[in-house]
Amino acid sequence: MSSSPTGISIHQSDRALKRLKVRKAKEARFRMCGIGAVVAAVTMLGWLLVSIVGTGYTAFYQHYLTIDVELTESVIDPTGARDPDELRKANFRKIIQEAIYDRFPTVTERREKSELFKIVSASGATNQARQMVYNDPTLVGKTLTITVPTSDDVDQLLKGYIDRDAPENRRKISNKQIVWVDALTETGEIKSKFNTTFFTATDSRDPELAGIAGAVVGSLMALFVAFAVSVPVGVGAAVYLEEFAPQNRFTDFVEININNLAAVPSIVFGLLGLAVFLNFFGMPRSAPLVGGLVLALMTLPTIIIATRSALRAVSPSIVDGALSLGASHTQAVFHHKVPLAAPGILTGSIIGIAQALGETAPLLMIGMVAFVTEIPSGLTEPASALPVQIFLWSDSAERAWAERTSAAIIVLLSVLICMNALAIFLRSRLERRW
Amino acid sequence: MTLISAALLAAVIMAAFIFGRGLAFSRGGAFSASGVSGRAHSLPAYHGYFAAWAVGVATILAAFIGWMLRDTIGFEVVAILVIVTAGAGFVVCHQLINPDFRARNFVETFVKMALFLCSGVAVLTTFGIVLSLVFESLRFFEQVPLLDFLTGLQWSPQTALREDQAGQSGAFGAVPIFTGTFMIMGVAMFVAAPIGLLIAVYLSEYASKCTRALVKPIIEILAGVPTVVYGFFALLTVGPAIRGFAESFGFSVPTQSAIAAGSVMGVMIIPFISSLSDDVINAVPQTLRDGSYALGATRSETMTKVIFPAALPGIIGALLLAISRAIGETMIVVMAAGRAANLTGNPFEAVTTVTVQIVSLLTGDQEFDSAKTLAAFALGLVLFVITLALNVVALLIVRKYRERYE
Numbered sequence: 001m002s003s004s005p006t007g008i009s010i011h012q013s014d015r016a017l018k019r020l021k022v023r024k025a026k027e028a029r030f031r032m033c034g035i036g037a038v039v040a041a042v043t044m045l046g047w048l049l050v051s052i053v054g055t056g057y058t059a060f061y062q063h064y065l066t067i068d069v070e071l072t073e074s075v076i077d078p079t080g081a082r083d084p085d086e087l088r089k090a091n092f093r094k095i096i097q098e099a100i101y102d103r104f105p106t107v108t109e110r111r112e113k114s115e116l117f118k119i120v121s122a123s124g125a126t127n128q129a130r131q132m133v134y135n136d137p138t139l140v141g142k143t144l145t146i147t148v149p150t151s152d153d154v155d156q157l158l159k160g161y162i163d164r165d166a167p168e169n170r171r172k173i174s175n176k177q178i179v180w181v182d183a184l185t186e187t188g189e190i191k192s193k194f195n196t197t198f199f200t201a202t203d204s205r206d207p208e209l210a211g212i213a214g215a216v217v218g219s220l221m222a223l224f225v226a227f228a229v230s231v232p233v234g235v236g237a238a239v240y241l242e243e244f245a246p247q248n249r250f251t252d253f254v255e256i257n258i259n260n261l262a263a264v265p266s267i268v269f270g271l272l273g274l275a276v277f278l279n280f281f282g283m284p285r286s287a288p289l290v291g292g293l294v295l296a297l298m299t300l301p302t303i304i305i306a307t308r309s310a311l312r313a314v315s316p317s318i319v320d321g322a323l324s325l326g327a328s329h330t331q332a333v334f335h336h337k338v339p340l341a342a343p344g345i346l347t348g349s350i351i352g353i354a355q356a357l358g359e360t361a362p363l364l365m366i367g368m369v370a371f372v373t374e375i376p377s378g379l380t381e382p383a384s385a386l387p388v389q390i391f392l393w394s395d396s397a398e399r400a401w402a403e404r405t406s407a408a409i410i411v412l413l414s415v416l417i418c419m420n421a422l423a424i425f426l427r428s429r430l431e432r433r434w
Numbered sequence: 435m436t437l438i439s440a441a442l443l444a445a446v447i448m449a450a451f452i453f454g455r456g457l458a459f460s461r462g463g464a465f466s467a468s469g470v471s472g473r474a475h476s477l478p479a480y481h482g483y484f485a486a487w488a489v490g491v492a493t494i495l496a497a498f499i500g501w502m503l504r505d506t507i508g509f510e511v512v513a514i515l516v517i518v519t520a521g522a523g524f525v526v527c528h529q530l531i532n533p534d535f536r537a538r539n540f541v542e543t544f545v546k547m548a549l550f551l552c553s554g555v556a557v558l559t560t561f562g563i564v565l566s567l568v569f570e571s572l573r574f575f576e577q578v579p580l581l582d583f584l585t586g587l588q589w590s591p592q593t594a595l596r597e598d599q600a601g602q603s604g605a606f607g608a609v610p611i612f613t614g615t616f617m618i619m620g621v622a623m624f625v626a627a628p629i630g631l632l633i634a635v636y637l638s639e640y641a642s643k644c645t646r647a648l649v650k651p652i653i654e655i656l657a658g659v660p661t662v663v664y665g666f667f668a669l670l671t672v673g674p675a676i677r678g679f680a681e682s683f684g685f686s687v688p689t690q691s692a693i694a695a696g697s698v699m700g701v702m703i704i705p706f707i708s709s710l711s712d713d714v715i716n717a718v719p720q721t722l723r724d725g726s727y728a729l730g731a732t733r734s735e736t737m738t739k740v741i742f743p744a745a746l747p748g749i750i751g752a753l754l755l756a757i758s759r760a761i762g763e764t765m766i767v768v769m770a771a772g773r774a775a776n777l778t779g780n781p782f783e784a785v786t787t788v789t790v791q792i793v794s795l796l797t798g799d800q801e802f803d804s805a806k807t808l809a810a811f812a813l814g815l816v817l818f819v820i821t822l823a824l825n826v827v828a829l830l831i832v833r834k835y836r837e838r839y840e
Contacts, residue, residue: 030734034636037629044701051671236552263825265762271814275566330542358660361764387662
């Protein structure tokens with residue numbers, strides 16, 4: 001070791017120590033950058049979740065008004081025939097109006113009355129009364145107590161999203177309406193309850209009546225088709241490529257193809273679906289069948305790649321053992337290798353299907369953006385899907401819609417988390433290592 | 435109707451399986467209870483599978499041909515045809531199945547053929563994409579010259595729908611769309627590339643095993659969030675936040691802007707870049723690190739002067755893949771970037787992208803022959819070609835790089 005004239009090692013000279021300090025500071029800065037990047041990413045995730053959950057959790061409860069409705073025979077059924085079809089067409093709107101006007105007898109002016117009526121969800125209340133009378137015509141002439149959703153503006157007011165102190169013309173709800181709503185809340189006639197509508201209803205023009213049931217059923221159908229098509233085909237293709245494919249140009253071509261398909265933007269799959277399934281084969285627009293097929297083609301590469309790595313992870317000695325006992329190659333693969341790779345295949349399939357569940361763009365291309373107010377009853381019926389429903393609702397500027405969009409996102413994310421957790425659980429439980 | 439025929443078909447195939455297997459048992463004679471025989475070539479189940487396959491294929495073929503000809507020959511004839519074919523299948527099996535019949539070889543060949551067809555689906559999908567895009571694009575370029583499309587500065591496809599304006603077929607100059615796409619991609623990469631790379635560096639070189647096990651899955655969650663959720667986040671939270679931030683400095687920024695959509699898209703591709711570069715950094719041999727540490731370099735010096743240059747090709751590959759992902763991303767930009775085709779270099783304005791235009795051209799009412807609808811396929815073709823090229827180049831770089839150290 002060389003020494004400077006003073007007897008101190010050059011590594012301990014002032015200049016060297018200064019240099020070392022600079023280098024160590026640089027090192028610390030670099031490390032902080034890394035930590036900063038991680039924190040930034042985690043913060044973004046946190047911000048996303050907080051903003052969505054914070055906007056959306058209030059959609060899981062809703063305010064309902066309980067009101068006595070007198071089913072006046074002269075209005076609903078002037079002929080007295082109790083014909084269900086005639087009852088269906090009756091003027092229930094008027095019945096509901098009368099019921100509310102009766103609750104506030106002091107309100108007499110026409111304009112005030114119409115403001116008063118706006119407290120309840122008009123179509124929600126009329127539909128509910130109509131359905132009850134249709135189911136049981138003997139109710140006509142009696143007084144019925146129904147619980148109906150309040151209008152979305154009242155709901156937002158009671159959830160505290162409408163500023164009561166704002167000038168009257170700058171909020172969606174008038175001073176008089178606030179007084180009435182407060183009176184009804186005080187007497188307990190307006191109560192906040194768990195929002196079952198959101199889970200049982202389909203899309204609607206009124207936010208207080210809109211629900212995700214139709215979209216969820218549409219998504220389930222599309223996923224069912226996607227699963228039924230992509231898992232057998234994907235596993236088959238993977239087994240072929242991994243076990244039976246000869247080493248030739250065609251096999252290489254197929255492999256390159258699969259890798260490239262995995263990177264094709266999802267919207268291009270939508271264009272494929274539009275051009276081939278809809279225009280060439282003439283399948284119905286907006287149908288879960290077509291949506292499922294497009295999603296199946298999209299998930300195919302994911303499943304093939306996952307299955308191949310699961311097959312590769314099975315110890316070759318298993319196959320050798322089977323072959324040495326006289327099994328044919330096919331038998332060794334199907335009786336031993338594939339069953340042992342099944343947990344990996346299953347995990348890959350679940351992850352692939354979870355991706356497909358969140359996919360929106362290809363479904364837009366094949367027309368699954370229609371306004372569908374019925375729960376789809378078959379694979380070829382027009383349907384929506386959960387992510388598409390989110391997209392459609394996100395277009396509306398009103399706060400009640402933002403709330404419901406976020407709630408639908410919460411549902412979607414919960415399902416995705418469950419699916420991925422299931423995949424992780426299965427992998428850790430079932431996977432064997434050799 | 436479809437359900438009933440499918441159930442009938444399944445029943446026939448099941449029956450054929452039981453028939454074939456039973457026949458093998460009764461004719462094999464020497465089959466023991468476990469099905470093992472000293473004499474027969476194949477296990478009874480293979481005879482069953484063979485019968486199921488033979489009858490099934492014959493019946494499906496007959497039903498398909500009958501369905502095509504149903505108008506000329508009538509439903510009754512079709513039904514009779516199918517029943518006769520199925521019966522014939524049973525008769526053939528009855529003739530063929532005996533202990534010497536090599537049922538297993540037939541079944542295994544069939545299984546291999548079926549697996550081959552499965553892998554063919556992937557090829558068919560690619561062909562389907564290429565053919566449908568090229569075919570529709572050619573029809574579009576019959577109406578709008580290719581050069582006008584690629585170099586035109588004006589994009590206003592909506593006018594094409596107005597029938598009364600004969601001769602005026604809208605403007606299909608895609609340059610504003612391309613610039614918008616690249617601007618948003620640029621913003622996204624500006625956010626994602628540094629953060630993603632630093633995360634990869636931190637996780638692979640600095641983090642303890644425990645931190646890594648905790649942080650990596652959290653980052654991966656970002657990749658699992660559906661893009662429609664990011665789009666809503668950009669629209670509901672990030673867009674207004676950026677607008678509010680800019681307003682506090684006296685600028686006016688629309689809620690839908692390139693910067694809002696781009697930065698949220700950047701967050702989406704962070705895990706993409708971080709996990710790919712993580713792999714690449716981990717693939718650099720440990721000997722390089724050890725050599726550098728032995729010479730007294732700090733971790734950051736090792737990282738920037740040794741590992742980073744060694745991993746650079748792989749990292750470039752990862753960035754290219756991320757760019758291709760950003761260009762093809764749809765929902766975030768549809769919801770947060772705006773629809774008007776602005777030719778601008780300012781990221782605080784609303785711009786539009788290729789994917790946004792495809793969506794807005796194809797949702798809603800469409801006539802399939804109008805230039806407006808076909809333009810979506812031309813844009814789709816451009817998108818497909820660009821992403822494909824990026825992927826091929828990226829994979830080539832990554833592969834070449836991997837070979838260097840193996």
